[in-house]
Amino acid sequence: MDSSEIPTIEAACALIVRPWDGRILTVSRRHDPKAKGLPGGKKEARDKTLLVTAGRELNEETGLVMRPDTAVMLYDAPCADIVKGTVSRSVTYYVPHWTGTPASTPEGMVEWSTWEEVVFGPFGAYNAELAKRYREHMRQRGRTVVTR
Numbered sequence: 239m240d241s242s243e244i245p246t247i248e249a250a251c252a253l254i255v256r257p258w259d260g261r262i263l264t265v266s267r268r269h270d271p272k273a274k275g276l277p278g279g280k281k282e283a284r285d286k287t288l289l290v291t292a293g294r295e296l297n298e299e300t301g302l303v304m305r306p307d308t309a310v311m312l313y314d315a316p317c318a319d320i321v322k323g324t325v326s327r328s329v330t331y332y333v334p335h336w337t338g339t340p341a342s343t344p345e346g347m348v349e350w351s352t353w354e355e356v357v358f359g360p361f362g363a364y365n366a367e368l369a370k371r372y373r374e375h376m377r378q379r380g381r382t383v384v385t386r
Contacts, residue, residue, distance in 0.1 A: 247326040250292035251278030252304060252333045253312065253372065260383065261350035263340060265299045273360045274351050276330065277302075288329045296333070300348050305335040312371045315364060330368055332375060 253276055254263040264274040277299040278292060285291040289311075293304045309331040316327045342348045356365045376383045 248281040248288060248291070249279060249326065249328045250281065250288040250295065251276040251328065251330040252292045252296040252309075253330050253368065254296075254302070254333050254336060255372070256350060259350075261352060262356055263300065263302075263348065264351040264356060265346040265348050267360075268345050271347055274349070274355055275360055276356070276365075277348075278328075278330070289331060292329070292331045292333075296336070299343060299345055300338075301341040301343070302336045302338040304331075304333045305337070308335040309333050310375065312375060313364075313368050315367070328364065332372060 252263075255261070256263075263277065265277050267273040267275065277296045279295040279299075281288060281291040282294075285294060289306055289309060292309070293306055296302050296304050311329060312332045313330045314327065315329075340348045353365075353369050357369060359365070373383050
């Protein structure tokens with residue numbers, strides 16, 4: 239198989255952090271309520287960009303609407319799955335401004351989780367790197383990062 243024939247799966251997530259206590263908006267997975275992750279999912283044909291994907295998924299999974307003009311890409315991680323024969327790319331956008339009230343859906347329970355819960359859950363290594371990049375992003379802007 240030529241490298242141009244390898245299927246590429248692109249996904250995007252939205253990182254929303256409550257500034258007063260540092261908790262992160264998470265969604266449990268439908269088949270495992272204890273498996274928390276960031277709102278996000280695969281890019282669909284109708285999504286022009288991964289930022290659009292992140293916004294669509296955020297809205298579908300939590301009811302929130304992001305302000306895309308304020309979103310900042312914090313992490314872009316490619317990886318190859320040799321067993322499945324795919325290449326994937328996952329991008330996470332920090333979303334400092336949004337509208338709406340988070341609400342659970344049939345897809346999963348929405349809740350505010352700690353960084354620890356996210357780092358030690360599914361996609362732990364990815365989320366640990368994301369936490370590092372988020373702290374650095376905030377430090378560069380002279381902001382204090384609260385984590386509990």
